[in-house]
Amino acid sequence: MSTPAAILVVDDDTDLLRLMTMRLTAAGHAVQAVASAEAALAHLAVKLPALVITDVRLPGLDGLALFDEIRARHPSLPVILLTAHGSIPDAVEATTRGAHAYLTKPYDGKELLDKINQALLLNRPGPAPFNGDGEWRSEILSRSPRMAEVLAEARLVAGTDASVLIAGDSGTGKELLARAIHKASPRAGKPFIAVNCAAIPEALLESELFGHVKGAFTGAQGHRQGLIPAAEGGTVFLDEIGDMPLALQVKLLRVLQERVVRPVGSNEAVAVDVRVLSATHRDLEQAMSEGLFRPDLYYRLNVVKLGLPPLAERREDIALLAQHFLLTLAGRHRKPVRGFAPDALEALVTAPWPGNVRQLFNVVEQVCVLATAPLVPLAQVQRALQMPPAEVLNYQHAKQRFERDYLNQLLKLTSGQVAEAARLADRNRTEFYRLLQKHGLDPQLFRADAAPLAQPSDSGDKKLSDESSA
Structure with a gap:
């Protein structure tokens, strides 16, 4: 039986903290729950977990400041942010700086467990020192x-x-x-x-x-x-x-x-x-x-x-080898780099690796030599792997994608209540309905008793049913 993964959960909402502790413990994890960023930093100074989950809104030092401290002290330690509607832009910004993921409250339990499993897979610690x-x-x-x-x-x-x-x-x-x-x-x-x-x-x-x-x-x-x-x-x-x-x-x-x-x-x-x-x-x-x-x-x-x-048949070893090579090469080349951004590590784990471990070493050495910050970004890994860069959208398409994602988040946050979603978006209900229709989003599918099955649609042809309750 594998050792339970140690997860540090930070939230000042005692009910949510208790619920998450029960859910993660039932999933086989070892959970340490604290109510403040200060308490989390004290815990991290004593024992390093495999993952940190923190609310963005905390008394005193907030979750984003906690994330910055963790990133400075432990660059490879994955962090998942829990955020309410008002702090979504901050959480999105944090993911570009290396946060593993963010989830909006109320979060979906399955999605949370999926994000946790992904973070643990990519950042699982290596074996203990050999006896x-x-x-x-x-x-x-x-x-x-x-x-x-x-x-x-x-x-x-x-x-x-x-x-x-x-x-x-x-x-x-x-x-x-x-x-x-x-x-x-x-x-x-x-x-x-x-x-x-x-x-x-x-x-x-x-x-x-x-x-x-x-x-x-x-x-x-x-x-x-x-x-x-x-x-x-x-x-x-x-x-x-x-x-x-x-x-x-x-x-x-x-x-x-x-x-x-x-x-x-x-x-x-x-x-x-x-x-x-x-x-x-x-x-x-x-x-x-x-x-x-x-x-x-x-x-x-x-x-x-x-x-x-071949390395492609032992993908469990890629993150372990990459981090080991990076720390070894950082010392050799006198570079400040100490870890990979989560999306950069995922790119390494999913790459085909026809040259096996020798190719992995070569790629890690290239990104190490060119590194200018403690965390290796995705773009550098893509360049070393000679992968095409991430999709670059023109302004109009980028705006549409953001708008669609934003509406999705609002509907999830309000459980499909259009009036409340429109209020949070600072838009009148009629205009908000037009936006939903434009992106083919049906509020009824976001209700608490229905799964959010709506798929994004650029055509805008999908008709919405009347929502008299809104």
């Missing part, structure tokens, strides 16, 4: 069930000397997993040497792996130890093994079978004690069928196969 048993995988940050399965299998196989083939797309962290296996193995005190088989020219790869003697080829002016013998007692990680030339595959197979290495130009074989881990983003079974990879080597390498999921 001694978890130190082996301390470089791998994850709360994904898929990754948990992979790590559990890796931990089991680490204690053996079995060869492990790590499969996964480029950028998924295959070398990090190999390092973790080495750190959890009895060979942890010995060298871990990683070799990228695709990055070394074919003519040099044999010499790099096995070493050479003086005069073995032009330019070989002395003896050189290979990377495999250099890992004596430890682990060799052969990355992109699928790109190894066929001629060299034969020699690697001999190393695995006979545990000896013959340097280039030498007639003598040298005994080696190394564990071989390998990785590839290629389909080696297809490569075997095409004659590009030796089956006997494949079966030697593939005693245990671990598959790393």
Whole structure:
């Protein structure tokens, strides 16, 4: 069972505070309720919750001032604002500065829970610091069930000397997993040497792996130890093994079978004690069928196969990794940035990520270098992701959208009572009816005994029924 999320609720209305506490507790959350912004700040100084929900109108320090304090002290802590009609513009302004959302009173219970779940998903804290048993995988940050399965299998196989083939797309962290296996193995005190088989020219790869003697080829002016013998007692990680030339595959197979290495130009074989881990983003079974990879080597390498999921299949980890990278890079580049705006974080979580974790790191580094404020805005993330900017409306369409949203909020606030809505809008009833008709809004659908099912309509053709009670 997961740990309940800690939520701090701030409201001076004791009845509403009691009702919200009951509702959120029933939903499985741990609620701390306080009646003032000052009390909230005192609570935050002692224990940081996962989410803050605050009314805008509070005695003394108001909810917006509380939001500003939270944003200054804890930039990544999500805040949901509860607002009455008169403070809607302030709440809208606050969302542009990083508030997760705002809801108007009386708020819809389901909508509130949806906003809470969204905020907790995007801002869920990372795992607790690793204890001694978890130190082996301390470089791998994850709360994904898929990754948990992979790590559990890796931990089991680490204690053996079995060869492990790590499969996964480029950028998924295959070398990090190999390092973790080495750190959890009895060979942890010995060298871990990683070799990228695709990055070394074919003519040099044999010499790099096995070493050479003086005069073995032009330019070989002395003896050189290979990377495999250099890992004596430890682990060799052969990355992109699928790109190894066929001629060299034969020699690697001999190393695995006979545990000896013959340097280039030498007639003598040298005994080696190394564990071989390998990785590839290629389909080696297809490569075997095409004659590009030796089956006997494949079966030697593939005693245990671990598959790393692409980042798009472990979206639970994106916010965690992005925040970790951001704080690390902020220190490296001496930048003041400490977190992402809620919409920026949502853009990261929903992006496709074809380049996986490596691409995520690159994007976070770009926004960090260009950051000028503590919170990374959506526009910077969109630019780094090369996403099209948010829709820009012309003045007339923007005015219509605002008008429609404003009328929707008024009808929700007044439960469909047109006279009251018109009074709040400072418009006469006839003019207000014309506005409702223009946007296809039916007040009856906002009554307390009916769900607000009205959909926005630009045509204005929908006719309103007479509302004699108004």
